[in-house]
Amino acid sequence: MEVIGYARVSSVGQSLDVQLEKLAKAGCTRVYKEKRSGRQAETRPELQSALGYVREGDVLVVSRLDRVARSVLDLAKIADLLNKKGVSLRVLDQGLDTSTSEGKLMFNLLGAFAEFEADIRAERQRDGIALAQQKGIKFGRKKALTEAQEMRIRKMRAEDGFSVEQLAERFSISRSSVYRALQADGVAA
Known part of the structure; x- marks a missing residue:
């Protein structure tokens, strides 16, 4: 079992020091760190490296939940990946730990909320597109020629x-x- 840390700040001017100190105290033997926007997990190479590195029995540690995911949907995807790999997630500031029954329950609830959120968002998007089309708004790329x-x-x-x-x-x-x-x-x- 290895304890892997992940730290992220949104911009180059911000410091990772506080997070790195917390991760060191949590016993992380390896820490992935980056200074990037957290909007999408796919666009963060160090997070992807950490997710690719962890193996069954490992623990991925972050200081706060928003360091690893900025949306419930992203969090659910990451939690699902970790679950499939047999890796626990520990969030220090929120006291979440998926190696416990309570932590697993919390992540299952978050997954249910993420699915509900995605369904609601898709429904609103369909309604918005239909309304826009009724108003004559065209979608897609603008034609290259008149x-x-x-x-x-x-x-x-x-x-x-x-x-x-x-x-x-x-x-x-x-x-x-x-x-x-x-x-x-x-x-x-």
Whole structure:
């Protein structure tokens, strides 16, 4: 069994000292640390390294819950991964420890809340998209060309014999955008 620590602050100007001191007192033999935003676990390489390193029987220790996850959903994902690997999570400031029955209960509750939160968020998102579409709002990337530019491309191709590469360079667009403009009116590429 190994006790692994993880410390994080959001910006370069902040200090990890307080967290590192707590992790040392908790008996961490290895500490992963980083100065990055905590919005998504996937974008934090040191957290990913710590999660990849821990093995069955190990304990991952953090000073506060928000150091490892900024959302309940992220926390549930991390807790699930640790559970599958047989690794306990200990949160020093909140007194949570998934090696205890109470700690497991707390994380199961957090997992249920995370699922509920995700369902509610998805429902609100669907409602918002439907309302926006009713109001005529278009989703997706903005077209590279206006209708007038597409007509000009078709004319230059048909009447002046411009190649696809020449049109792409002239309009500063990709070849696929040229092909789409040509297909819009049924003109052969």
